[in-house]
Amino acid sequence: DTAVSQTPKYLVTQMGNDKSIKCEQNLGHDTMYWYKQDSKKFLKIMFSYNNKELIINETVPNRFSPKSPDKAHLNLHINSLELGDSAVYFCASSVLQGGEQYFGPGTRLTVT
Amino acid sequence: AQSVTQLGSHVSVSEGALVLLRCNYSSSVPPYLFWYVQYPNQGLQLLLKYTSAATLVKGINGFEAEFKKSETSFHLTKPSAHMSDAAEYFCAVSDGAQKLVFGQGTRLTINP
Numbered sequence: 526d527t528a529v530s531q532t533p534k535y536l537v538t539q540m541g542n543d544k545s546i547k548c549e550q551n552l553g554h555d556t557m558y559w560y561k562q563d564s565k566k567f568l569k570i571m572f573s574y575n576n577k578e579l580i581i582n583e584t585v586p587n588r589f590s591p592k593s594p595d596k597a598h599l600n601l602h603i604n605s606l607e608l609g610d611s612a613v614y615f616c617a618s619s620v621l622q623g624g625e626q627y628f629g630p631g632t633r634l635t636v637t
Numbered sequence: 638a639q640s641v642t643q644l645g646s647h648v649s650v651s652e653g654a655l656v657l658l659r660c661n662y663s664s665s666v667p668p669y670l671f672w673y674v675q676y677p678n679q680g681l682q683l684l685l686k687y688t689s690a691a692t693l694v695k696g697i698n699g700f701e702a703e704f705k706k707s708e709t710s711f712h713l714t715k716p717s718a719h720m721s722d723a724a725e726y727f728c729a730v731s732d733g734a735q736k737l738v739f740g741q742g743t744r745l746t747i748n749p
Contacts, residue, residue, distance in 0.1 A: 529680070558736075566675075566725055568739045581736055615680055623731035625671060628680035 528552050529629040531616050537635045538606055545602045546632045548616030556580070556622050557599040559591060560615040562631070568615075574599055575622060603634075611636045639664045639730045643740035651748045656700075656715040658743050660728030663709065670711040671729040671737065672702055681727060687711060688733075698722070723747045 529550045538544055550557060558581075559571040572591045573581035579591070588604045599616060613633050617626040644659035662668055669688050673681040685696025692704040702713045711728060728740040 566742045566744075568681075568727065568742075570736050573736060617681075621733075623669065623733045623735050623737065625683050625686050626681075626737060628673075628682070630680045631678075 529616055529618055529627050531614075531629040531632050533632060534630060535633050535635075537637065539637055540606055540608060542606050543602070543604045544606060544634070545600055546614055546616075546634075548599045548601070548629055550597055550616075550618040550627070550629075552618055552627060554618040554620050554627070555596055556619045556624075557593065557596070558617040558619075558626065559599065559601050560617065562613045562615060564612070572599075572601075573622065580622065606634075606636045608636050610634060639668065639732060639735075639738045641728050641730050641738055641740035643726075643728050643743050645743055646741065647744045647746065649746040649748060650718050652720055653717050656713070656718045656722065656745065658713040658726050658728075658745065660702075660711045660713065660740060661709055662711060662728070662730045664730055664732060666732045669731040669733050670702075670704060671731070672696065672700070672711075672713050673727040673729065673739075674698075675725040675727065675742075677724070684713070684726075718745075718747050720747050720749065 556575045574593045577593045613631045616629040619626045640663045642661045671686045672684040685694045687704045695701045729737040731737045
C-alpha cells in the first residue's frame with residue numbers, strides 16, 4: 526500500500542499551459558505539504574495544509590494554487606506555466622506540523 | 638528562525654569505509670532533528686529522528702546520528718559503507734510546531 530501517492534509521475538508541457546498534480550495520503554495524517562526540488566536538489570517548501578486549512582504559504586507566485594478537498598488530498602494547480610517551473614514537486618504528510626514527514630515519489634515537471 | 642548547514646555537498650568514500658555526513662543546526666528552542674535519504678528518482682525516506690530522548694539515535698540501514706547540543710551538531714554515521722548507500726542525504730530541523738527546514742543536501746558516492 527502506497528502511503529503518499531502522486532499523479533502523474535512525469536509531466537511534460539509547453540509554456541503557458543495550465544496543469545495539475547494530485548496527491549493522496551492514506552496515513553490518516555492531518556497535515557500535508559508541497560515542496561519544489563530544483564536541479565541542484567534544493568528542497569523548498571511551498572505550501573502546508575492542516576486539516577484542509579492553509580497554514581504555510583511561502584513566497585510562491587500566484588500562478589500556483591493548492592487545493593485540499595479533504596485532509597487526505599492536496600492538489601497543486603499551476604497556471605501559465607513558465608520554463609522556471611521545471612522541477613520535481615513532492616507532496617508530503619505528517620501527523621503534526623514540524624513532525625516527521627512522509628514523502629510521495631515526486632512529479633517531474635518539464636516545461637518546454 | 639531555524640536553519641541547517643550540511644558541510645560538504647559531495648562526499649565520496651570507499652566501500653567498507655566509515656561514512657560521516659555533517660550537519661549543524663541553529664535553533665532558538667530545543668530542536669527536533671531528522672535525516673532523510675533520497676535515492677535516484679525517488680522521494681525522501683526518513684532515516685532517523687531525534688526528538689529529545691536519547692542523544693544517540695539509531696536508524697534504518699545501519700545509520701546512526703548523535704545529537705551534540707554543545708556543538709549544535711547532528712552528524713550521520715555508518716561504520717561500513719555499502720554500494721547501496723549511494724544517494725542524496727538531507728538533514729532537517731524543526732521546533733516541533735512549525736515546518737521542517739532542510740539543509741542543502743549531501744550527495745554520497747561509494748567507490749568500489
